[in-house]
Amino acid sequence: MKVRVRYFAAAKAAAGVAEELREVPGGCSVGTLLASTGLGGHPVLGRSTFLVNGLTVPGHTHVLADGDSLDVLPPFAGG
Template identity: 55%
Template sequence: MNVRYFAAARAAAGVDEERFELPPGSTVGALLAAVLGVERPVPPAGTPPLDRILARSSFLLNEIAVRDRTVVLSDDDVIDVLPPFAGG
């Protein structure tokens, strides 16, 4: 599974995207737990830690909004992490 980070999520993760290999039948929730299990550098000043950002983020699964963290993923799925945006 590929995870792509945007805005503050990118800053907190320290990468634009990363790949995770999880067992068949893994869910969105399991993928997010794997994301949080990665040791990361301290985010830049003013950027919340990744766990706080994920708690408030929206997610796209293959470009379609997904809210249910029990959705089962396939190996070639892409999850986009979209933190809350400000502005207009």
Template identity: 45%
Template sequence: MGPVTIVVRYFAAARAAAGTEEEKVQLPDGATVADAVAELRRRHAERLPRILDAVSYLLDGVAVRDLSRPLTDGAELDVLPPFAGG
């Protein structure tokens, strides 16, 4: 199999740090959420890594608790910073 392409969507502070609402990321076959996060850190090394230390992720709308979860071609990975609520 070939590489997988995912869509990463950024919200709130993550959007500001990445400088975009979404982007496509191509990763090797067998890549995991952790691999995608490593690529995001590399792409946006100046501002995003600090935010990524505190975010949560949704993969195709489902909360990611295990970053070793494999990615599939066309998956959507949402990057959600902590939100204040009350």
């Protein structure tokens, strides 16, 4: 199955890309997908919020479906 991953701010810098289409096995969780990107242990992920299809999901255990879009949003600075 395919999942579109979009990275923002510090997550984008860590990933080296703004967006990618990942081929993942069925039943794949957010955490498993992130581990497959090489960012699994990156500190930015520990502070990030994850949205699947525009809705916040709690942590890395959410199971993804074919065609989902995962947004990785690290904390943003500013006011």
